[in-house]
Amino acid sequence: MGSIEPKRPFEKVIIVGAGPAGLLLALLLSQHDIPSLVLESWDRLDERLRATQYGVPATKIFRRAGILDDIREQSIASFPSICWRRVSDHERLTGIDLSVVKDHPDRMTILPLNQIIQIMYKHCLEKANGLVEVKFNHKVVGTGQDDRSAWVDVEVGAEGEAKEKKRFTADYVIGCDGATSTVRKSLFGREWPGQTFDFRLMVQNVWYDGFEKHGWDGGNYMVDPDFWGLIAKRGKGGLWRVTYGDGAIGLSDEEYLERRNNAFKKLLPGHPDPGEYQITQTDQFRIHNRCVEKMRVGRIILAADAAHVCNPFGGYGCMTAVLDVGALADCLIGLYEGKADESILDLYADIRREKFLKYVDARSMKNMNRIMHTDPNTVLETDKFLQLLKDLEGNEEATRAFLLVSSVTRSPSCPRQKQDPLD
DSSP, X not given: OOOOOOOOSOOOEXXXXXXXXXXXXXXXXXXXXXXXXXXXXXXXXXXXXXXXXXXXXXXXXXXXXXXXXXXXXHSOSOOSOEEEEETTTOOEEEEEOXXXXXXXXXXXXXXXXXXXXXXXXXXHHHSSTTOEEEEXXXXXXXXXXXXXXXXXXXXXXXXXXXXXXXXXXXXXXXXXXXXXXXXXXXXXXXXXXXXXXXXXXXXXXXXXXXXXXTTOOSEEEEEOSSEEEEEEEOSTTSEEEEEEEEOOOSOOHHHHHHTHHHHHHHHSTTOOOGGGSEEEEEEEEOOEEEEOSXXXXXXXXXXXXXXXXXXXXXXXXXXXHHHHHHHHHHXXXXXXXXXXXXXXXXXXXXXXXXXXXXXXXXXXXXHHHHHHTSOTTTHHHXXXXXXXHHHHTTOHHHHHHHHXXXXXXXXXXXXXXXSOTTO
């Protein structure tokens, strides 16, 4: 007689949102034979201009998910350096040389998020052994649960079409549906502690040969009280991402766009006129720093932007989402394989929320305040972080150690490994 497969503590999860968090979670679970249904309200993958760089801890999770090689193949090899510049005269204040880790397997990952999502989706279709099912045009409008299962109520159909109402049930529902999360709202309504900033963030893909002509670094944080942000090389062949905050309050989308030529004149090297560069894509965003009171309510769990959001400066947003997903996958895998009980999900929720509030929220605010609220003429003397970078200049060994240090945003809640999840 053959051996009898032991009964699993759960059989299937529903993941709401086919963004980076949802698809990455589905991939990680599929590696341990855990099936998932991913529901996406849009009719396509997200193409908006968002994150582009991800730190060492996220790189390790990308490798574990089996997608790092594909990301590396499409990305630029490495930033030559990241620096901080004063907008008024474009003087380079200080920076850090990333070339010292260009051959290290755990170096920073650099690729626009919309391209990473495409890679994740391809892996879900081709390398997940049929364990990941992704349904587009499936808009979750509500959730529910009892002591045995959780469910989502869904409107099925493309925009402008008559909608069919369906209910999908699984053992757990995981909200990875972003900052406007329906799953979060089903749990907490409009209650989401934190703040929304008055300014508008303008994000553009730009072709402009002046960056190379003027010898700009691969990444340039721009320090200024009016127009501040990050200008960075983001693709092969000379594509750059120009992200800046416009401090004007209460303007329409069109009025913010009308101010862009003036912003580019100040921000870009050579102070070009509009005909000297080409903008291929633009998005506008409101910026928030917020976090829910709980990331788990029974059989419904939140992860990534559905639970917490922060401003993008320093790359904490998507990296923290990746770390959420890596930790949650470990906990679900440990539960599924009988190596932990259900209380491990509370540890996930508590630890990941603590990491956000203690580190990510505070550090992302420091990063943003450094470029928008400090005096660009004295910031090098008053800012301890920039002083640290100044001290690292020319010291390759210390710079390498600094770049490869494991982030404190990581939480090793990994019940399938022999370690204390609270370590």
